[in-house]
Amino acid sequence: MITQGELSDLVRDLGLTKNKAELLGSRLQQWNLLDRGTKISHFRDRHTEFAKFYNKEDNICYCVDIAGLMTKLDDEYDPVDWRLFIDSSKVSLKAVLLHNGNVKPSIPVAHAVGMKETYESMKTLLKVIKYTDHNWNICRDLKVGSLLLGMQLGYTKHMCFLCLWNSRDDANHYLVKDWPARIDPVPGQFNILHESLVNPDKIFLPPLHIKLGIFKNFVKALPTDSKGFIYLKDKFKTTLTNAKIAAGVFTGPQIREVIRDPNFKLQLEPVELLAWEAFVALVQNFLGNHRSEDYVNLVENFIMAYQNMGCRMSLKIHFLHSHLSFFPANLGAVSDEQGERFHQEISVMEHRYQGRFDSNMMGDFCWFLQRESESQYKRKRSLSTNYFY
Numbered sequence: 595m596i597t598q599g600e601l602s603d604l605v606r607d608l609g610l611t612k613n614k615a616e617l618l619g620s621r622l623q624q625w626n627l628l629d630r631g632t633k634i635s636h637f638r639d640r641h642t643e644f645a646k647f648y649n650k651e652d653n654i655c656y657c658v659d660i661a662g663l664m665t666k667l668d669d670e671y672d673p674v675d676w677r678l679f680i681d682s683s684k685v686s687l688k689a690v691l692l693h694n695g696n697v698k699p700s701i702p703v704a705h706a707v708g709m710k711e712t713y714e715s716m717k718t719l720l721k722v723i724k725y726t727d728h729n730w731n732i733c734r735d736l737k738v739g740s741l742l743l744g745m746q747l748g749y750t751k752h753m754c755f756l757c758l759w760n761s762r763d764d765a766n767h768y769l770v771k772d773w774p775a776r777i778d779p780v781p782g783q784f785n786i787l788h789e790s791l792v793n794p795d796k797i798f799l800p801p802l803h804i805k806l807g808i809f810k811n812f813v814k815a816l817p818t819d820s821k822g823f824i825y826l827k828d829k830f831k832t833t834l835t836n837a838k839i840a841a842g843v844f845t846g847p848q849i850r851e852v853i854r855d856p857n858f859k860l861q862l863e864p865v866e867l868l869a870w871e872a873f874v875a876l877v878q879n880f881l882g883n884h885r886s887e888d889y890v891n892l893v894e895n896f897i898m899a900y901q902n903m904g905c906r907m908s909l910k911i912h913f914l915h916s917h918l919s920f921f922p923a924n925l926g927a928v929s930d931e932q933g934e935r936f937h938q939e940i941s942v943m944e945h946r947y948q949g950r951f952d953s954n955m956m957g958d959f960c961w962f963l964q965r966e967s968e969s970q971y972k973r974k975r976s977l978s979t980n981y982f983y
Contacts, residue, residue: 595629596622598636599966605637606962606980611946612637645957655952656704656722660691667963669698677798678703678730679933680719680738682711685944686951689719690936692733695927699963699980700936707951713788716741720791733798733930736909743797744781744788752784753909755794756917767907768897771916799913799921800930801881802846807910808900809849810842812873815905821861826852846931853877865903872899876914883926893918 605615619634647663664671676691689704703723709715743755757773779786816823876896879886947955965980
């Protein structure tokens with residue numbers, strides 16, 4: 595007989611709405627498959643136990659008691675174990691807590707509709723979630739990082755938040771490694787517009803976006819009439835436009851697909867092949883969970899190979915060239931990739947609630963993060979990580 599916990603887990607695995615969950619329960623009840631005491635009306639109010647931890651003001655729905663929410667999820671809360679991820683999608687601006695090590699599920703702490711990525715939005719977001727009380731490390735893309743640090747957006751002269759690297763001085767990019775450090779940034783100087791909202795030491799460099807950026811540099815350095823570039827056009831002609839391929843705009847799964855393709859290397863010239871192999875080695879032995887003991891030489895070989903190929907140094911390559919010590923020991927454990935997955939997970943709820951983005955939606959999402967039984971199933975669950983009662 596199916597118990598209440600097993601029925602709830604089945605609903606979670608199937609990702610059912612409240613109505614469909616109640617319909618499934620009623621059918622199982624008609625077939626006498628439910629254990630005595632199992633209630634199918636339980637799903638009507640499944641969001642209430644978590645919705646009380648959220649409040650909505652204007653267009654921002656935010657968590658008012660993060661420690662209490664963690665306790666309700668049956669987890670001990672320590673801010674050191676979590677990092678804050680801030681990013682926007684076509685629908686909303688989100689702030690979510692990601693577990694360092696990616697063992698536990700992501701916890702949404704703010705969901706703002708109609709807010710764009712601006713300095714004022716970041717200031718409001720950090721205020722409502724009481725960032726100063728928790729002081730999390732922050733995982734984000736480079737645009738959000740610039741906003742949090744009060745920097746000017748776009749292709750500016752001094753783009754790096756750690757030093758005064760001159761992005762226009764192409765002649766010295768690969769020659770000069772140590773640039774003057776930023777000390778007490780002042781608004782109005784060196785492309786600083788506002789006061790910093792967070793401590794720069796709390797910023798994690800985003801390995802996913804760094805990987806996307808340096809692959810973009812590689813593709814843009816390929817001649818458009820070369821075998822390697824033509825091979826990429828033919829490989830992704832059904833999924834990417836010629837303009838995106840020429841600009842080097844690829845996703846993480848597409849880059850992994852190219853890395854696994856043994857025929858791509860056969861299309862490259864010797865100098866291009868050295869740069870490609872250096873990129874693959876960097877991805878596999880530095881930008882993920884595994885860091886090679888010889889990672890310093892690995893990065894230096896990558897920089898040299900990109901220089902020989904004629905790749906223009908971008909801000910992401912500059913981080914590897916001049917600020918290698920700023921990277922944490924395990925980039926996979928603090929990656930921004932888990933935050934990108936969160937967009938996909940909560941998009942189901944956004945589509946389901948269709949504009950009613952309030953505490954009920956956030957509570958419903960949190961309900962799906964739990965497991966009520968320890969039964970092992972052969973088939974894969976919808977979410978790889980869950981909390982247990």
